[in-house]
Amino acid sequence: MKEFKFTQAHKEKFEEDGFLALEGFLSETECDKLRGECMKIVDEMNPEEHNTVFSTDKHEQMESNYLLTSNDKIRFFWEKEALDENGKLCLPKHQALNKMGHALHILSDPFREVTFSEKMQSIFKALDFVKPAIPQSMYIFKPAKIGGEVNRHIDATFLYSDPLKLVGVWLALEDATLNNGCMWFVPGSHKQCDVTYRMVMNPVEGARPATVFEGNMKHHDFDDYKAVPVKKGTLVLIHGMVHHRSNRNTSESSRNIYTFHVTETNDSKWSERNWLQPANGTKFPLLYEDSNATS
Template structure:
């Protein structure tokens, strides 16, 4: 579906709160993103105190990390968050690095040129022009498809229990004109990295 020429997808998105777009990225674009992520993963040097498993639960973060700062202050950085059971009691990997990660966040769109190019691509800009709402967009690296999720739709990502990695690239877009970003949101712009415009 070409979202720039089919009003039906706009109606579907507004009615259902999400939209699946097949083949938004080409196989070549997916391969390039996957190859770059493999390089980042292979080169990651994670300090011992950061070798903690990822959790979106604040109390669990406190229990595992002593505080939630590593996650809370990651909005303008590229940091690594790990699945459960990937380290031994000394903090050493017990699985291959490429299978250890839950996510890498949260500033790939700012510091990694390939991810920045996708985030600010004409394809994404076109979607935003026609959807005109706050949404999250997740690209699935295996087929180049994307899922748009409205910002008011409650959603979650369950643990990946399969043998295959779940290659996705997720970012969030919001309307900035005549809006105020909630100071209660954990993700805040910083002097080092203000929220970038989609059209830059």
């Protein structure tokens, strides 16, 4: 496998479109290692201890602290169709999960190795990050037949800092196709986007839901979105303000991916109202620190 190099042309394409697909970033072996690690984690998980559904429209998981306290843990979120009317699992657990997160990059050696690799660092150095931190990571299953739709959104709605410099890393561990729920983007939408809609901690202490949405989202028409199917091993960079979405998976093939976010911490303040906060007075782990450039 040839050595990975993030070029000036890559940087310019990302800055122009707000997303960039880099084919062959992970080898077949690296992808299978992450999928194997995921299988092991799910094998060891007791479904009775994890009964939270993930829904991109109703945000049912926000009714409890299960998600809000997942900053230093690996927790599990089911597809709605995987549970019966009594909230009991009605499918095998490996075929029923929407996602797991949000500390895979901290608690799992294989995921940590990929996240903090030199080739990953090289991308963010080229993008002029000085002190990049990783606030969260997720494994998204998009299971066959029931994998849920992800509605139109920007990542800065959920992960905000001032000034904002946020990039998502999205690694395809299986082929992502038109049939199984590949990503769709509005090219260049990050350049005309303001963060007018945010999910924040409920200002009323102890109230439910624990988070609320403030403001209004200015959506693009569905016709503005461009499908980006990618092969297994592809890395997709996602600007924090680019509009994107994915369709429901009704196919016979799953669409497993590993994703995490990188935020600049040099001269930038993480919002205290974000749903995700560092655990127990700690700080988010740094991808690296350019000591020559920090202020």
